[in-house]
Amino acid sequence: MSLDYAILGFLNYRPYSGYDLKKFFDTSVRHFWPADQSQIYKTLARMSEKGWVKIKVIPQEARPDRKEYSITKTGRDELRKWLTTPLPPEENRSADMIQVFFAAQLSDEEILGMFERVAMLMRAGLEQYAQISRNIEDYSEYTNSPREFFFWMLTLDVGVNNLRSSLAFIENLIKRIRNGELPKT
Amino acid sequence: MSLDYAILGFLNYRPYSGYDLKKFFDTSVRHFWPADQSQIYKTLARMSEKGWVKIKVIPQEARPDRKEYSITKTGRDELRKWLTTPLPPEENRSADMIQVFFAAQLSDEEILGMFERVAMLMRAGLEQYAQISRNIEDYSEYTNSPREFFFWMLTLDVGVNNLRSSLAFIENLIKRIRNGELPKT
DNA sequence: GGTTATTATAGGAATAATCCTATATAAGAA
DNA sequence: TTCTTATATAGGATTATTCCTATAATAACC
Numbered sequence A, B: 001m002s003l004d005y006a007i008l009g010f011l012n013y014r015p016y017s018g019y020d021l022k023k024f025f026d027t028s029v030r031h032f033w034p035a036d037q038s039q040i041y042k043t044l045a046r047m048s049e050k051g052w053v054k055i056k057v058i059p060q061e062a063r064p065d066r067k068e069y070s071i072t073k074t075g076r077d078e079l080r081k082w083l084t085t086p087l088p089p090e091e092n093r094s095a096d097m098i099q100v101f102f103a104a105q106l107s108d109e110e111i112l113g114m115f116e117r118v119a120m121l122m123r124a125g126l127e128q129y130a131q132i133s134r135n136i137e138d139y140s141e142y143t144n145s146p147r148e149f150f151f152w153m154l155t156l157d158v159g160v161n162n163l164r165s166s167l168a169f170i171e172n173l174i175k176r177i178r179n180g181e182l183p184k185t
Numbered sequence C: 001g002g003t004t005a006t007t008a009t010a011g012g013a014a015t016a017a018t019c020c021t022a023t024a025t026a027a028g029a030a
Numbered sequence D: 001t002t003c004t005t006a007t008a009t010a011g012g013a014t015t016a017t018t019c020c021t022a023t024a025a026t027a028a029c030c
Helices: A002-011 A018-029 A037-050 A073-083 A095-101 A108-134 A136-140 A146-178 B002-011 B018-029 B037-050 B073-083 B095-101 B108-134 B136-140 B146-178
Strands: A053-058 A066-071 B053-058 B066-071
Touching: A002 A018, A002 A037, A002 A066, A002 A073, A002 B095, A018 A037, A018 A066, A018 B095, A037 A053, A037 A066, A066 A073, A095 B002, A095 B018, A095 B146, A108 A136, A108 A146, A136 A146, A146 B095, A146 B146, B002 B018, B002 B037, B002 B066, B002 B073, B018 B037, B018 B066, B037 B053, B037 B066, B066 B073, B108 B136, B108 B146, B136 B146
Parallel strands: none
Antiparallel strands: A053 A066, B053 B066
8 A cells, every 4th residue: 555655754754643644745745645634543553563663652731642653674674665666557547537538418618618627727736836836945844855855846846747738738629629620520 | 436427428329238338448448447347347236226227138048148238318317417517626646656755765776767667658658549549440430420539539639648748757857867966865 | 178268247355545423622713 | 702723543434446256158279
């Protein structure tokens, strides 16, 4: 399970609680690996059974007790092994593409509306990436080295690149349809 | 569930058996919605309970009996409704990106090897798309109209466009790393 | 003559991910 | 004063997908 290794990756920086990890996920890897809070806690429990992490309970008065997870030697080895293992090719799943595939039965207006809506969402997505870039200093505090920062930024660049190329494609498509390139029958 | 609607989409062309549908999935929508054989049979059974499809058993001597599924009025309405309903934004999941995010701890050689391997897979993917384009006449037989064919081709174009832009990105990245743009520490 | 492919079905188990709920306290906002 | 947010945990149910297995007959390949 990839989630295991994403968590190990963070714990390899320093020990964190499940709560910390959830926040990290939401601010850094969310755009390519969203994770549910309850999933993170379950995975931590499972990893502790496997001996990849160990738990230190830190009692707190005002707040519920905090369980801090730190990576073990075994965990570090597993992480390193996974990082250097080629992954099987990824399968895409896009319900949007199913709608496109069977769109012939819709009217030209419905089709254009659909594509314009998708283009709008993509523009909003790009705006979100731009927002992150503007506050990049806030994020750079979380990384330990320029090398780490390089890869963090790289995953953002991949996201921006993909979105941009998809948006260009769809904008061109809308033009082509307006130009009458979509067969009526 | 999107699979329901993909199946309805095919049944809206004409009645098919589960076996037929599996072959259709593998030759047409596989690149954006792979489906397991056993999943297709289960989904057909569920849709039949909901009244979206009806079953006609066609006895065969040499082969096991064939169950042909055809779309009902209800099914057609459901399909039409789904096709015109905006989908919630899709979440990407890419284990590859997790590897990239935590790649700082690998050596430059390991990192370059990883990216070159991915680039190679992408080139192979583009070659597969090219193969399909070369045999496009075989596929065009399956569609009922130029309008349907347009959307079929469109989903292929989307795939090619995405792959091309990702490949260009990664090739540029490899160049940048060779140029010494990856911080050593 | 034996193995593999094709046609045709479908159940069962395992894995993955999401969604909903519950507990508990304190600070701060409305 | 009540509602929301933040801190912190985790179980249970549901949904989605994949993997493995089983059955059954014929045709084609080696």
